[in-house]
Amino acid sequence: MNVFSVSQFVEFLNAALTTAVFPEGLAIEGEVAEYRVSQDKWIWFLLKDENSVVSCFATVWQLKTPLEDGMQIRIFGYPKIHAKSGKFSVTVERVELMGEGALRRAFELLKKKLAAEGLFAIERKRPLPRFPESVGLIASRESAAYSDFLRILGGRWGGLKIHSAHVQVQGRDAVADIVGAFKYFNAHPGLADVLVLTRGGGSLEDLQAFNSEEVVRAVFGSAIPVVVGVGHERDETLADYAADLRASTPTHAAELLAPHRREVAAFVDGGVERMHGALRGAVGGRAAAIDGMARQIEAHARRRIDDFRHLLLDFARHFAAFRTSNASRLAQGAALASRLSSSASFWAGRFRTAIEAQERLLANVDPRRILSRGYALVRAGGKIVKSAQAVDIGQTVDIQLHQGRIMSKVTEKL
Amino acid sequence: MTASKAEKKFNFGEAYQELEQIIGWFEREEVDLDEGLKKFERGLALAQKCKERLKEVENKVVEIKAKFGEIDGAANE
Numbered sequence: 001m002n003v004f005s006v007s008q009f010v011e012f013l014n015a016a017l018t019t020a021v022f023p024e025g026l027a028i029e030g031e032v033a034e035y036r037v038s039q040d041k042w043i044w045f046l047l048k049d050e051n052s053v054v055s056c057f058a059t060v061w062q063l064k065t066p067l068e069d070g071m072q073i074r075i076f077g078y079p080k081i082h083a084k085s086g087k088f089s090v091t092v093e094r095v096e097l098m099g100e101g102a103l104r105r106a107f108e109l110l111k112k113k114l115a116a117e118g119l120f121a122i123e124r125k126r127p128l129p130r131f132p133e134s135v136g137l138i139a140s141r142e143s144a145a146y147s148d149f150l151r152i153l154g155g156r157w158g159g160l161k162i163h164s165a166h167v168q169v170q171g172r173d174a175v176a177d178i179v180g181a182f183k184y185f186n187a188h189p190g191l192a193d194v195l196v197l198t199r200g201g202g203s204l205e206d207l208q209a210f211n212s213e214e215v216v217r218a219v220f221g222s223a224i225p226v227v228v229g230v231g232h233e234r235d236e237t238l239a240d241y242a243a244d245l246r247a248s249t250p251t252h253a254a255e256l257l258a259p260h261r262r263e264v265a266a267f268v269d270g271g272v273e274r275m276h277g278a279l280r281g282a283v284g285g286r287a288a289a290i291d292g293m294a295r296q297i298e299a300h301a302r303r304r305i306d307d308f309r310h311l312l313l314d315f316a317r318h319f320a321a322f323r324t325s326n327a328s329r330l331a332q333g334a335a336l337a338s339r340l341s342s343s344a345s346f347w348a349g350r351f352r353t354a355i356e357a358q359e360r361l362l363a364n365v366d367p368r369r370i371l372s373r374g375y376a377l378v379r380a381g382g383k384i385v386k387s388a389q390a391v392d393i394g395q396t397v398d399i400q401l402h403q404g405r406i407m408s409k410v411t412e413k414l
Numbered sequence: 415m416t417a418s419k420a421e422k423k424f425n426f427g428e429a430y431q432e433l434e435q436i437i438g439w440f441e442r443e444e445v446d447l448d449e450g451l452k453k454f455e456r457g458l459a460l461a462q463k464c465k466e467r468l469k470e471v472e473n474k475v476v477e478i479k480a481k482f483g484e485i486d487g488a489a490n491e
Contacts, residue, residue, distance in 0.1 A: 173483050180480075279445065282446070
């Protein structure tokens with residue numbers, strides 16, 4: 001018989017249990033009781049049925065499924081005797097929730113916990129690119145969700161590059177696949193502007209992966225915005241809540257992701273129309289402004305012309321008045337002149353008569369007229385001789401006759 | 415890689431946004447004719463490009479070959 005030390009015995013037993021007795025691990029179904037967490041690290045609970053109880057142990061980082069007393073679960077793990085305490089327990093690696101009640105309860109518990117952490121906060125949601133160029137699609141290529149999404153998206157928008165990550169969306173591998181796909185896209189940020197996680201509807205059990213803490217954290221933690229579209233209209237998952245945009249179905253996810261090309265084309269056409277209209281309005285406005293200015297200039301000019309015309313009229317009036325007043329003055333002058341001239345001629349006549357009388361008188365007394373009657377003029381020494389006394393004998397005297405002169409010598413005085 | 419090629423490619427989102435801004439300008443402002451003509455010309459060019467892009471009907475699907483279940487966050491990043 002082998003004799004062990006205590007340590008050897010515990011070691012041997014643990015080795016035998018894991019390698020020989022349960023080489024593939026073990027699975028036990030039962031109801032949770034006395035669930036507790038110590039130091040935020042260690043999880044202890046009992047798994048029980050009507051007759052028996054088994055102690056279970058797990059770490060908080062390994063066991064993400066929220067548990068509560070009374071839940072029906074299936075645990076996966078290996079049995080172990082703890083060296084320090086000598087207690088036997090099953091170390092739990094994974095848990096599956098049994099039945100709708102447990103699933104619903106786990107859902108509520110996790111929702112509460114993650115909500116408290118702020119994973120569903122509205123203010124954390126990021127806007128999606130308005131017109132994505134590339135999409136990361138996380139879905140099962142065998143699902144209707146996958147083909148529905150692509151069909152609807154293609155009907156709305158073209159020219160997209162869609163990188164498809166094929167993942168299991170239910171069963172054992174679903175959580176690891178989905179989380180891995182998020183990691184992949186975030187490690188290759190050039191592949192997608194936006195991520196879409198989608199699958200068809202199902203029971204709470206089918207949708208477990210989308211309610212798992214790992215997937216919810218992967219959605220929340222993605223640096224690339226995420227659209228989650230799971231199930232039918234009524235279905236809700238925790239991944240939905242963590243998404244930047246929640247779609248009710250795969251089809252709805254496609255509708256949220258891209259606008260319809262028809263609407264965009266209508267906006268573009270309408271926009272060109274509106275620009276054109278505004279520009280036409282501006283041209284019209286400017287034409288009206290020019291018309292207005294022209295009218296103003298015209299009015300101004302007309303005012304100036306009117307002013308000028310008034311000035312001209314004033315001038316004309318003044319000139320006419322001036323001319324009129326001058327004309328009367330001229331007329332007065334003319335009257336005066338004519339009066340003057342008529343009186344002058346009167347006087348001139350009278351002078352002429354008087355002069356003619358004088359002339360006649362003068363003609364009558366002209367000595368030459370007397371000479372013609374036979375008289376003679378005697379001059380001596382240039383003087384008219386009126387007396388014989390005035391001459392001497394022998395003196396030459398000048399006798400002027402009517403015609404010619406005679407020089408004679410005085411010979412005798414009587 | 416295709417990344418550099420994609421960067422040079424016409425970006426619909428940017429063009430559309432610029433077009434929206436131009437249309438908004440026309441609706442908001444007292445349109446200055448010179449500025450308006452310039453913006454109209456730019457808007458028309460953008461609209462033309464956007465309409466060209468809208469004619470693209472096909473989306474290209476690329477299947478990623480990675481085994482996602484085996485991606486270890488720490489090792490991959």
